[in-house]
Every structure is written in structure tokens, then in C-alpha cells.
Amino acid sequence: MKRMSLASLAVAGGILAAQAAAETAAADDIFACYKTAPAAEPDWTAIARDYGHKRLKQGCGQQWPVAATPHPQRASAAAAALAVKTTPRPAPxxxxxxxxxxxxxxxxxxxxxxxxxxxxxxxxxxxxxxxxxxxxxxxxxxxxxxxxxxxxxxxxxxxxxxxxxxxxxxxxxxxxxxxxxxxxxxxxxxxxxxxxxxxxxxxxxxxxxxxxxxxxxxxxxxxxxxxxxxxxxxxxxxxxxxxxxxxxxxxxxxxxxxxxxxxxxxxxxxxxxxxxxxxxxxxxxxxxxxxxxxxxxxxxxxxxxxxxxxxxxxxxxxxxxxxxxxxxxxxxxxxxxxxxxxxxxxxxxxxxxxxxxxxxxxxxxxxxxxxxxxxxxxxxxxx
Known part of the structure; x- marks a missing residue:
């Protein structure tokens, strides 16, 4: 299974970045599982690894809002992860x-x-x-x-x-x-x-x-x-x-x-x-x-x-x-x-x-x- 780097995530999520920045304020923090505290930085390396393996951790609850103007690299990862979250689960x-x-x-x-x-x-x-x-x-x-x-x-x-x-x-x-x-x-x-x-x-x-x-x-x-x-x-x-x-x-x-x-x-x-x-x-x-x-x-x-x-x-x-x-x-x-x-x-x-x-x-x-x-x-x- 191929690993996906943050650079490749930026390309894949570039189109969705603007939409993700607007929607994440009202949505659950999709990176809650990758934070140690509400104000802590998510572990972006772990996010990229788990997304590349199709096993992004989710469901840790709505605990804090995501910044409305995230770093471009983070916004790209957010867009790709949001796409995973909103895409219907494929049938077996x-x-x-x-x-x-x-x-x-x-x-x-x-x-x-x-x-x-x-x-x-x-x-x-x-x-x-x-x-x-x-x-x-x-x-x-x-x-x-x-x-x-x-x-x-x-x-x-x-x-x-x-x-x-x-x-x-x-x-x-x-x-x-x-x-x-x-x-x-x-x-x-x-x-x-x-x-x-x-x-x-x-x-x-x-x-x-x-x-x-x-x-x-x-x-x-x-x-x-x-x-x-x-x-x-x-x-x-x-x-x-x-x-x-x-x-x-x-x-x-x-x-x-x-x-x-x-x-x-x-x-x-x-x-x-x-x-x-x-x-x-x-x-x-x-x-x-x-x-x-x-x-x-x-x-x-x-x-x-x-x-x-x-x-x-x-x-x-x-x-x-x-x-x-x-x-x-x-x-x-x-x-x-x-x-x-x-x-x-x-x-x-x-x-x-x-x-x-x-x-x-x-x-x-x-x-x-x-x-x-x-x-x-x-x-x-x-x-």
C-alpha cells in the first residue's frame, strides 16, 4: 500500500482547500484523534500516514473548532481528510x-x-x-x-x-x-x-x-x-x-x-x-x-x-x-x-x-x- 506524503496531499486536496476552511468551523474537528490538547498542533505526519493507508482515525468527538485560516499545508490535509469523511463508504x-x-x-x-x-x-x-x-x-x-x-x-x-x-x-x-x-x-x-x-x-x-x-x-x-x-x-x-x-x-x-x-x-x-x-x-x-x-x-x-x-x-x-x-x-x-x-x-x-x-x-x-x-x-x- 503506497504511502502518501504531505506534498501529494496538497496536490490532491488543493481544489477542496477553500471549501474545507469555510466548513470546518461548523463541523467536528476531524483531527481530534491526533491532538493531545485542544490548542495542540495535530500530528500531521500521522495524519498523512493514516490517510495514505485508508485508516484515518475519526469519531473522537466535537471538542474544539479548527482555525478558520489554517496553514496551506494543513488546509490541504484537511480537505483530503474531509473528502474521506464525506465520501460514502464503498460496498464490499x-x-x-x-x-x-x-x-x-x-x-x-x-x-x-x-x-x-x-x-x-x-x-x-x-x-x-x-x-x-x-x-x-x-x-x-x-x-x-x-x-x-x-x-x-x-x-x-x-x-x-x-x-x-x-x-x-x-x-x-x-x-x-x-x-x-x-x-x-x-x-x-x-x-x-x-x-x-x-x-x-x-x-x-x-x-x-x-x-x-x-x-x-x-x-x-x-x-x-x-x-x-x-x-x-x-x-x-x-x-x-x-x-x-x-x-x-x-x-x-x-x-x-x-x-x-x-x-x-x-x-x-x-x-x-x-x-x-x-x-x-x-x-x-x-x-x-x-x-x-x-x-x-x-x-x-x-x-x-x-x-x-x-x-x-x-x-x-x-x-x-x-x-x-x-x-x-x-x-x-x-x-x-x-x-x-x-x-x-x-x-x-x-x-x-x-x-x-x-x-x-x-x-x-x-x-x-x-x-x-x-x-x-x-x-x-x-x-
Whole structure:
């Protein structure tokens, strides 16, 4: 959320300054919350900060009149603040969307999934291992529904979202001796809330659950997860002298897994349950025009992007530690189809199966309105 300086407030409120000076004598002191005494100066820095964050403090009561001939800088702030006070509070916005993505990490936030141009997408891949005379087919993708409620007023509560999804991860090998086959189906749900942080920016908290049926291990595992996503720690940058933009996204995860069927222990701990705590960071990059036109030599790179997600965790019951690395470089053939090269290593987040896999795949992704809603939450962010 951009901070607004007093200078920019002066420009924004210049037109209303004269009207504000005449009306404030009869109105409540809109800066009462920013004074320590009736004759004290308001804290103009705090006023500018809170106005820029759309959380101007009001309602402290009519205690003293505002000077009829305020300082020009103060009059500008008064005009802008008065405009906020007299403008009707915007109505909340809700949306209901469906989407296709690669997995849970590819969604980012269910209330506003990554746009198609940034998402990796569901995978369909084929590979041939001539050494082992093994042909490999794989399908790995998620289909989800998400309802979001966005609070457009100036309160600290941003909004919330609810979602459900089904994920399929199947890998079939023609070689009978192969032990790398996968057959997992995951059903899950998610709930998120967002709040403005007092120091600026926003915090999102997501709670989710899932149940994974592993057909190879004949095991069902339930998982509950809590995530904290501090949006103000996300770093968006353009690499100087290039057309490449980067985005660094950290969060913190607490994950509890419990075996609900079968006899094979959970790979995260070696027991029938596990509790993992640890940070996760995602690094995104893409070639973008930044509102200008790419030079001719760079136009073929406009569909190039990539993502690297690394999750490190410590398992509480066993004391073991582990990680999951998921990296992808992709090229968008069109907004819904991409050619991707990926590498995964570590314990798979749903099945706990050890993985060390290079893969070339064709990816499919889409996001659209459901049940007559606008679908505006599928629109790309400017990051």
C-alpha cells in the first residue's frame, strides 16, 4: 500500500482547500484523534500516514473548532481528510472463481490466485528412459473453487476467502521393476483472512486441511496446515538494465500429518503422525514490458518466466529435518498453455515420498468466473 506524503496531499486536496476552511468551523474537528490538547498542533505526519493507508482515525468527538485560516499545508490535509469523511463508504466486493493449477503452492492465495501468465499450471508429461526400457506418463494438477469477500472500506480488515480443491498426482511406468510410480488423489480446503498491519502492509493467515489417498502405499493421510504470509516482506524488483522482474515471497508454515489408513508410517517422521514447522520462500521471475514496448530482440522472451519454491522444516516428534524444492522454468505458448522444464527434490508435500526428478511437460492453466460472478479475482497483479 503506497504511502502518501504531505506534498501529494496538497496536490490532491488543493481544489477542496477553500471549501474545507469555510466548513470546518461548523463541523467536528476531524483531527481530534491526533491532538493531545485542544490548542495542540495535530500530528500531521500521522495524519498523512493514516490517510495514505485508508485508516484515518475519526469519531473522537466535537471538542474544539479548527482555525478558520489554517496553514496551506494543513488546509490541504484537511480537505483530503474531509473528502474521506464525506465520501460514502464503498460496498464490499465478492467473487466466486474456478481455476486449474499445478498444486497448492502454485495458487499463492486462493482469494486471488496467481494469474495465468505467472502460474505454472497443471502438468501432462511423457518421458522415455531407454536405459531402463521405461516409458513414463504423468498427470499432476489441481482444480479448485474459491469464494472471496473483499472489504473496500478503510478498516483494518481486508477480507476473507473460502476454497475447496481436488488434486491428482499420477505417474505410471511401463517397466515392471520401477518403484517410482505415484497414484495419489488429494481433496482439500482452505480459509484465509487478511488484515492491515499497524506498521504498514498486510498480513494474511491461511488455515487449510487435506486428505491424500496414496494408492501405491495403500495409505490415507490427513493434514492440517497453518500459514502466515506477511505481504510487506514480499520484495518486487526489476533487475536494472533488463526487462526482468523478480518477486520474493516468504511465509511460515506449521503442518500436522496423521495416518488414517494403512500400516506404512509417514515419511516425514517415521511414525503414524508428524508435526513440521519451518519457513518457505518462493522466488518468481518473468520477462515483462513494464508498460512499454519490448525491443524486437526481446519480444520472443515475453513468455518466459520461472518459479523456485524452497520449504525447510523441522519435524517435532522425530527431531528430523527435511526440505522440498520445486523449481520450474516455463515458456507460455498462449495464456493457457505453456512448455515447462522442472526439477523437484525432497519429500513430496502431500505424500512424503522421496523425490529427485527432472521433467519436461506441457502445462495447462485457466481461471474464470463461476456461477455468474465477475471473475475479477483472476486479473493479474502488477508485481
Amino acid at each position: 466486493v465478492s467473487d466466486f472463481i474456478w481455476f486449474v493449477r499445478k498444486d497448492f503452492a502454485d495458487v499463492d492465495m486462493f482469494g486471488k490466485p496467481q494469474s495465468n501468465e505467472k502460474a505454472t499450471g497443471a502438468e501432462l508429461s511423457w518421458a522415455r528412459n531407454n536405459t531402463a526400457a521405461d516409458t513414463i506418463w504423468q498427470v499432476n494438477g489441481l482444480v479448485g473453487l474459491a469464494y472471496s469477500y473483499l472489504n473496500e472500506d478503510y478498516s483494518r480488515f481486508i477480507g476473507a476467502s473460502l476454497a475447496s480443491y481436488v488434486k491428482v498426482d499420477k505417474e505410471a511406468h511401463s517397466a515392471a521393476a520401477s518403484d517410482d510410480s505415484r497414484d495419489a488423489i488429494t481433496v482439500g480446503g482452505s480459509a484465509e483472512v487478511g488484515f492491515i498491519n499497524p506498521i504498514g502492509g498486510a498480513d494474511y493467515v491461511r488455515g487449510s486441511w487435506l486428505e491424500t489417498r496414496d494408492g501405491i502405499l495403500n495409505r490415507t493421510t490427513g493434514q492440517a496446515k497453518l500459514e502466515w504470509m506477511p505481504m510487506y516482506l514480499r520484495v518486487n524488483r526489476q533487475i536494472p538494465g533488463t526487462f526482468v522482474t523478480t518477486n520474493f515471497r516468504p511465509d511460515l508454515k506449521v503442518q500436522y500429518d496423521e495416518r488414517q489408513g494403512g500400516v506404512v508410517p509417514i515419511g516425514f517422521s517415521g511414525f503414524g503422525r508428524s508435526l513440521r514447522i519451518g519457513p518457505e520462500a518462493t522466488f518468481l521471475f518473468r520477462v515483462a514490458d513494464f508498460g512499454t514496448t519490448l525491443p524486437a530482440w526481446a519480444e520472443p522472451l515475453a513468455g518466459l518466466s520461472g518459479a523456485v519454491t524452497y520449504h525447510w522444516w523441522r519435524e517435532v516428534y522425530s527431531g528430523q529435518s527435511g526440505s522440498w524444492l520445486d523449481s520450474t522454468i516455463k515458456y507460455d505458448i498462449n495464456p493457457n498453455v505453456a512448455l515447462a522444464f522442472s526439477y523437484q527434490k525432497g519429500r513430496n508435500e502431500e505424500t512424503a515420498k522421496r523425490t529427485d526428478l527432472y521433467k519436461l511437460s506441457l502445462n495447462f492453466k485457466t481461471c474464470a468466473a463461476f456461477a455468474g460472478f465477475s471473475g475479477g479475482r483472476c486479473t493479474a497483479d502488477k508485481d
